[in-house]
Amino acid sequence: MASASSSTTPAAGSSRSNQDAELLPPIPKSNAILVIGMAGSGKSTLAGALSRHLEAEAAKRNPSAASSDPSASSSDASYLVNLDPAVSTLNYEPNVDIRDTVDYKRVMDEYNLGPNGGILTALNLFTTKFDQVMGILEGRSNEVDNIILDTPGQIEIFTWSASGTIITDSLASALPTCIAYVVDTPRTTAPATFMSNMLYACSIMYKTKLPFIIVFNKEDEQDAGFAREWMEDFEAFQEALNKGNATDQVDVGRGNPRARGAAGQEGEASYMNSLVNSMALLLEEFYNSIRAVSVSSLTGSGMPSFLSAVQEARQEYVDEYRPELEALRASRKQKQEERKKREVEKMMRDLRVKPSGKAAPKAATGARGGGGEVDDDDEEDPRITRMADRMRVPGYEGDGLIMEPDDDDVLLQTHGAAQTQAGQVPRRGGAQRGEGEDLASVGQRRREEQLARARLG
Amino acid sequence: MGRYAVFISGPAGSGKSTLCSALIAHANTLGRNVHLVNLDPAAEHFTYTPTIDVRELVSLQDVMSELGLGPNGGLVYCFEYLLENLDWLEEQLGSFEDDYLIVDCPGQIELYTHTNLVQRVLSFLAVSHSFRLCQLYLLESHFVDDVTKFFAGTLSAMSAMINLEVPWINVLSKVDLLSRGTVGSTSSASGTSLAARRSLERYLDPDPLLLASSANASTNPRLHALNAAVVRLVDDFSVVHFLPSDANDEQSVGTLLSHIDHAMQYGEDEEPKEPRDMDRFEDEGDGPGDEQEEVERDFEDLLSGRSGVAGAGGIEI
Numbered sequence: 001m002a003s004a005s006s007s008t009t010p011a012a013g014s015s016r017s018n019q020d021a022e023l024l025p026p027i028p029k030s031n032a033i034l035v036i037g038m039a040g041s042g043k044s045t046l047a048g049a050l051s052r053h054l055e056a057e058a059a060k061r062n063p064s065a066a067s068s069d070p071s072a073s074s075s076d077a078s079y080l081v082n083l084d085p086a087v088s089t090l091n092y093e094p095n096v097d098i099r100d101t102v103d104y105k106r107v108m109d110e111y112n113l114g115p116n117g118g119i120l121t122a123l124n125l126f127t128t129k130f131d132q133v134m135g136i137l138e139g140r141s142n143e144v145d146n147i148i149l150d151t152p153g154q155i156e157i158f159t160w161s162a163s164g165t166i167i168t169d170s171l172a173s174a175l176p177t178c179i180a181y182v183v184d185t186p187r188t189t190a191p192a193t194f195m196s197n198m199l200y201a202c203s204i205m206y207k208t209k210l211p212f213i214i215v216f217n218k219e220d221e222q223d224a225g226f227a228r229e230w231m232e233d234f235e236a237f238q239e240a241l242n243k244g245n246a247t248d249q250v251d252v253g254r255g256n257p258r259a260r261g262a263a264g265q266e267g268e269a270s271y272m273n274s275l276v277n278s279m280a281l282l283l284e285e286f287y288n289s290i291r292a293v294s295v296s297s298l299t300g301s302g303m304p305s306f307l308s309a310v311q312e313a314r315q316e317y318v319d320e321y322r323p324e325l326e327a328l329r330a331s332r333k334q335k336q337e338e339r340k341k342r343e344v345e346k347m348m349r350d351l352r353v354k355p356s357g358k359a360a361p362k363a364a365t366g367a368r369g370g371g372g373e374v375d376d377d378d379e380e381d382p383r384i385t386r387m388a389d390r391m392r393v394p395g396y397e398g399d400g401l402i403m404e405p406d407d408d409d410v411l412l413q414t415h416g417a418a419q420t421q422a423g424q425v426p427r428r429g430g431a432q433r434g435e436g437e438d439l440a441s442v443g444q445r446r447r448e449e450q451l452a453r454a455r456l457g
Numbered sequence: 458m459g460r461y462a463v464f465i466s467g468p469a470g471s472g473k474s475t476l477c478s479a480l481i482a483h484a485n486t487l488g489r490n491v492h493l494v495n496l497d498p499a500a501e502h503f504t505y506t507p508t509i510d511v512r513e514l515v516s517l518q519d520v521m522s523e524l525g526l527g528p529n530g531g532l533v534y535c536f537e538y539l540l541e542n543l544d545w546l547e548e549q550l551g552s553f554e555d556d557y558l559i560v561d562c563p564g565q566i567e568l569y570t571h572t573n574l575v576q577r578v579l580s581f582l583a584v585s586h587s588f589r590l591c592q593l594y595l596l597e598s599h600f601v602d603d604v605t606k607f608f609a610g611t612l613s614a615m616s617a618m619i620n621l622e623v624p625w626i627n628v629l630s631k632v633d634l635l636s637r638g639t640v641g642s643t644s645s646a647s648g649t650s651l652a653a654r655r656s657l658e659r660y661l662d663p664d665p666l667l668l669a670s671s672a673n674a675s676t677n678p679r680l681h682a683l684n685a686a687v688v689r690l691v692d693d694f695s696v697v698h699f700l701p702s703d704a705n706d707e708q709s710v711g712t713l714l715s716h717i718d719h720a721m722q723y724g725e726d727e728e729p730k731e732p733r734d735m736d737r738f739e740d741e742g743d744g745p746g747d748e749q750e751e752v753e754r755d756f757e758d759l760l761s762g763r764s765g766v767a768g769a770g771g772i773e774i
Contacts, residue, residue, distance in 0.1 A: 039565065113501065114499050114500065115499050120470060160597070200613055203609040203612035278694065279619065
């Protein structure tokens with residue numbers, strides 16, 4: 001009864017996880033890969049290269065299928081979404097394209113905006129319809145292996161905007177999502193630029209809280225060995241940083257008076273040095289929590305290692321992100337139910353005629369015929385439950401949970417203290433009902449739960 | 458007095474141009490002569506006409522239409538064009554003895570990290586023209602609504618800071634939006650405003666222990682060491698602290714201006730002025746010594762009343 005693909009929650013193992021699994025659908029087959037990076041780092045090129053690689057791999061696996069029905073194999077291997085409204089030509093054919101929905105040049109004209117404003121507004125407009133996109137993606141999410149999303153050229157239009165956040169969160173709550181942060185390797189060979197880029201990556205990781213992959217792109221032009229060395233050997237990085245003009249690698253005649261000078265004349269104690277060293281220490285911790293690969297989207301090299309990083313990221317999502325999501329959903333659902341309960345009670349009270357003040361209104365599971373005034377919101381009045389039962393029509397917001405006497409107070413009064421001391425309080429008079437469930441299915445569920453408990457216990 | 462320039466930078470839409478106008482308006486009421494410089498080829502319109510505007514040299518719209526470049530490539534092209542024609546900038550700057558410039562910079566972080574264009578403009582000003590510089594980094598305050606987002610904001614500020622070795626001030630803009638409770642709140646407006654402001658204050662003067670524990674509560678244990686490292690950084694270096702700003706509130710803008718002045722040591726070089734008639738002071742309230750007094754007074758207020766507010770981090774070299 002527990003979610004079929006959930007291979008990860010045995011550790012949780014309690015009835016709670018089984019219950020929560022009902023709240024979320026089973027984990028889909030697809031991985032969503034959000035390709036993020038600075039303008040010019042090669043996001044779109046990478047998306048295209050990845051998709052071609054995946055198709056080639058799929059064709060190798062089913063050569064017959066490929067020859068007979070090429071469109072089927074290609075669409076199963078990868079699914080491409082373009083979120084950049086201002087890109088002119090793409091080297092891949094996107095399945096979903098923001099440019100089909102929004103014309104950013106028209107947006108600029110219509111709202112009298114400049115290019116930045118136009119892109120941001122175009123993305124905002126698209127985001128208002130993103131639920132439809134999510135519907136499409138979820139529909140394909142058990143057929144397709146990888147869904148690749150190409151983000152706008154300028155990174156902060158996505159990372160520091162409300163739309164970007166909405167898109168990221170919507171994706172992450174439905175599919176195993178990971179962030180592929182593309183680095184323009186040839187342009188980050190200066191230590192300070194490298195650090196700046198890594199700090200920015202760290203900032204994105206904190207903002208999205210999703211599994212993170214650093215992709216050193218353009219390895220055909222600049223080998224990423226230096227990056228690996230700096231990431232693995234902290235001392236080497238520090239040495240490179242403190243050596244002279246760390247912020248600029250090739251510019252002649254820069255003459256920055258604030259350069260640290262040859263061999264760190266200022267000494268290790270200068271403010272800048274000390275700040276930079278602390279930042280470098282921070283980065284060391286950062287590297288421990290992410291994974292990095294090196295690819296070339298031009299030649300297509302490095303794709304297998306990227307894909308295995310994606311698999312690792314998926315596992316991380318399933319192990320860490322998903323349980324948090326489930327807990328969040330459970331608590332939110334609980335709050336929602338409590339609120340509904342209160343509202344229905346309030347409504348019942350308003351509808352009811354005031355009785356003659358009789359004591360002992362707390363006979364929820366016991367004397368159903370009794371009843372007096374309900375004093376406060378948490379008390380159960382059997383008349384409320386009867387009314388609720390009668391009112392439970394399809395589409396009605398209320399649920400069958402009103403039957404629950406959750407407080408032990410109620411039970412104490414009806415069953416006496418002795419039983420509670422023995423620890424035998426039957427917490428639920430009948431069964432705990434899910435939303436809109438009827439008694440028959442509740443009974444079945446309880447049996448299943450007991451079975452599950454027996455299996456795990 | 459000397460020549461001073463403060464560069465206003467930050468992600469797109471964070472409120473740079475608005476803040477520039479607010480700072481100029483405030484400075485004008487103080488009787489100070491400040492000029493707006495626009496370095497953003499993609500800027501749209503300004504409340505105050507810039508004294509120096511790079512769009513007179515080259516504009517993004519023109520580049521995009523004439524050369525068929527997209528917005529990103531076009532921006533880089535504009536900047537490279539500017540660097541090749543720095544003599545134009547020199548001509549515009551002239552050779553005044555006293556100058557106070559507020560420079561509106563483009564938002565794209567790529568210009569700072571991937572090209573050294575902005576660095577070169579800064580060094581051009583500092584070296585060839587002996588400007589005192591300061592950089593302001595703006596982030597929208599409503600993005601900082603929990604600890605991890607605060608970390609993200611701090612880290613992105615640091616990321617930008619590391620490339621430009623100038624005195625640095627971090628600012629959380631649009632705090633007035635928080636108090637109006639317009640951003641994603643379900644509770645009543647007044648309730649939200651107080652809560653929102655209080656939660657923001659938590660990040661303006663962060664308590665390291667509290668920060669660490671709330672970060673650890675909301676992140677995976679795997680990240681706890683990283684959280685500790687970030688908190689250590691925030692605690693050790695006040696340069697990563699944020700100042701709140703509300704462009705519509707004169708007091709807020711005034712405080713910000715004081716911080717900027719302090720970072721550049723504006724006013725420190727002032728020669729003692731000839732004492733003027735006390736009567737005139739009282740009548741006009743606009744005497745030459747007033748500026749400096751006001752700045753000093755602001756400082757005393759800051760130090761005594763709001764000692765919690767972090768100083769404008771100066772990277773003094």
